[in-house]
Amino acid sequence: MSSISEQTYQELASVILQCGGITVSIHRLSHRGTTFADIGVDSLGMLAVVRELEHRRRVDLGATAAQDCRTPHQLMSRLCEACDGEV
Amino acid sequence: MxxxxxxxxxxxxxxxxxxxxxxxxxxxxxxxxxxxxxxxxxxxxxxxxxxxxxxxxxxxxxxxxxxxxxxxxxxxxxxxxxxxxxxxxxxxxxxxxxxxxxxxxxxxxxxxxxxxxxxxxxxxxxxxxxxxxxxxxxxxxxxxxxxxxxxxxxxxxxxxxxxxxxxxxxxxxxxxxxxxxxxxxxxxxxxxxxxxxxxxxxxxxxxxxxxxxxxxxxxxxxxxxxxxxxxxxxxxxxxxxxxxxxGSRPKAVISGHGATFSAVAAFDPSGEGLAMACRKAITAAGCRPEDIDVVFADATAIPTADRAEVTVIKSLFGTKVPVTAPKAGFGRAYASSSALDAAAAVLSLDHGIIPPIPALAEPIDELDFVVGAPRRAELRTALVLARGYGGMNSALVLRRPDH
CATH class of the missing domain: 3.40.47.10 (Thiolase/Chalcone synthase)
Known part of the structure; x- marks a missing residue:
């Protein structure tokens, strides 16, 4: 699995702002210990974030991605896999 | 107690x-x-x-x-x-x-x-x-x-x-x-x-x-x-x-409330349900009709509903009680309309001033409508009226707290 670029976290931050109305720094987002709950993204917000990423990248992250990925790191890893490492 | x-x-x-x-x-x-x-x-x-x-x-x-x-x-x-x-x-x-x-x-x-x-x-x-x-x-x-x-x-x-x-x-x-x-x-x-x-x-x-x-x-x-x-x-x-x-100053006491349902297809043209809601509210507040110092009317501007409301006010309070409808200046905001009326009534009790109906050149009846300019008054008790489409009637008595 390739490493996740800062640019990808930047995109995730903009998706979280768009879908959840929450401003979060790249630094905090890319920290492995940070969870979506810590940031304040609720369960419906997770659904919206996952769906928006799928639209933007034209990928399928799987039906349970919003429940499975508790952290931004886990979600970005899944995105990385879905895009064959090209994120 | x-x-x-x-x-x-x-x-x-x-x-x-x-x-x-x-x-x-x-x-x-x-x-x-x-x-x-x-x-x-x-x-x-x-x-x-x-x-x-x-x-x-x-x-x-x-x-x-x-x-x-x-x-x-x-x-x-x-x-x-x-x-x-x-x-x-x-x-x-x-x-x-x-x-x-x-x-x-x-x-x-x-x-x-x-x-x-x-x-x-x-x-x-x-x-x-x-x-x-x-x-x-x-x-x-x-x-x-x-x-x-x-x-x-x-x-x-x-x-x-x-x-x-x-x-x-x-x-x-x-x-x-x-x-x-x-x-x-x-x-x-x-x-x-x-x-x-x-x-x-x-x-x-x-x-x-x-x-x-x-x-x-x-x-x-x-x-x-x-x-x-x-x-x-x-x-x-x-x-x-x-x-x-x-240490928070009370602005009004919620003294009495009455609600009835007339089960009609529009605003109850008979006014009976509204009258009963008024009587219930006044009784619950432990006061008499003559204690009401101002009425904040529902004021739909639908001729039959206006007529019904005027009849109710007249039959319960006569023609001496000041009647106002500040919503005529900003519109009828559905459920918020009566909440805004209650807010207006609280502020009215607090200031001792009745906010007016902005314009009413030819009233349909001889009630004491407050029109055009605010009116200073000794206000202790306000009655707020509201009706919903379908026959909901509600009346609320608010009182100025004894300071």
Missing amino acids: TVAAVITGVGPVAPGGVGATEFWQAISAGRNLLARITRFDPEDNPVTIAGEVSFDADELIEHRYLVQTDRATQFGLAAADLAMADAMFSPPALNPFAAGVITTSCVGGAESLQRGLGKLWRCGPDHVSPYQSFASSHAATTGQVSIRDTMKGPCGVLVTDEAGGLDTLAHARRAIRRGARIMIAGAAEAPLCPYALAPQYSARMLSESADPRTAYLPFSHDARGYVPAEGAAMFVVESAADAAER
């Missing part, structure tokens, strides 16, 4: 005024704030005049709540903030389970529903926000206020059309009597979108006048229906003892 429930905070969000100070300035001056609709292009709609709220949601509402709420709920959240600030109360409450929220709405989140349906048909189901699952619900405002402000006590939602704004205050009082320590109560509406207005056109109760000066003339021979408006009003309700302990 029965616990006295008092209003310690008032939070109006109305055309012409966000917050008690601005709202009072607008209504006490009797300004006409009606204008052509700008929320959408009303060109092909029979109704083109409305009362719109000038509202900067970005400034007043935290972003995370903006993305998941309808404009109605945003009004409600802002109104709750204003009411709590007015009451000098900062959530969370010491005991969140003793703090509750009761709100009402007639239209619910119609605008977000319209947007969601548009996206659904235009782009497909993948483009509808997951937050759509509750954004358009009538319960959304209660839910969001209770979540944001950690109010885990008695929460509820009423849907009784315009009567709801008064009914929530009665529910809040009941919750206080059952042991809640602080209640947020009120109404929120944002009905100025084609989807919300369209189902109302066939009933021909909305004014189709294109002239803001003459579009909404309740109790006038020229009455031609009401002008729709948006807005909210929230209140902080608590026991007199708690208010005293917190």
Whole structure:
């Protein structure tokens, strides 16, 4: 699995702002210990974030991605896999 | 002894005024704030005049709540903030389970529903926000206020059309009597979108006048229906003892409430249900009709409903009681209309001034209408009236606290 670029976290931050109305720094987002709950993204917000990423990248992250990925790191890893490492 | 429930905070969000100070300035001056609709292009709609709220949601509402709420709920959240600030109360409450929220709405989140349906048909189901699952619900405002402000006590939602704004205050009082320590109560509406207005056109109760000066003339021979408006009003309700302990000055006592249902297809033309609601409210308040110092009328500007209301007021109070309807200056905001009337009544008791009906050249009856200019008066007791489409009638007696 390739490493996740800062640019990808930047995109995730903009998706979280768009879908959840929450401003979060790249630094905090890319920290492995940070969870979506810590940031304040609720369960419906997770659904919206996952769906928006799928639209933007034209990928399928799987039906349970919003429940499975508790952290931004886990979600970005899944995105990385879905895009064959090209994120 | 029965616990006295008092209003310690008032939070109006109305055309012409966000917050008690601005709202009072607008209504006490009797300004006409009606204008052509700008929320959408009303060109092909029979109704083109409305009362719109000038509202900067970005400034007043935290972003995370903006993305998941309808404009109605945003009004409600802002109104709750204003009411709590007015009451000098900062959530969370010491005991969140003793703090509750009761709100009402007639239209619910119609605008977000319209947007969601548009996206659904235009782009497909993948483009509808997951937050759509509750954004358009009538319960959304209660839910969001209770979540944001950690109010885990008695929460509820009423849907009784315009009567709801008064009914929530009665529910809040009941919750206080059952042991809640602080209640947020009120109404929120944002009905100025084609989807919300369209189902109302066939009933021909909305004014189709294109002239803001003459579009909404309740109790006038020229009455031609009401002008729709948006807005909210929230209140902080608590026991007199708690208010005293917190050092928050009670602005009004919720003295009596009566609600009836006439089970008709429109506004009850007989007025019987409204009269009974008035009698119940006055009896519950332990006062007599002659104790009422001012009546805030429902004022639909639908000729049969206006006639019924005038008959009720005359039969119970004679022709000497001052009657006003400040909403004639900014429109009828459905459930928020009566909540804004209650806010106007609280401020009226507080200032000793009756805000006027902006214009009423030829009244249909000889009641003592307060018209054109505010009237100074010794006000101890106010009666607020509201009727909903379908036969809901509500009457609320508010009293100035004894200081």
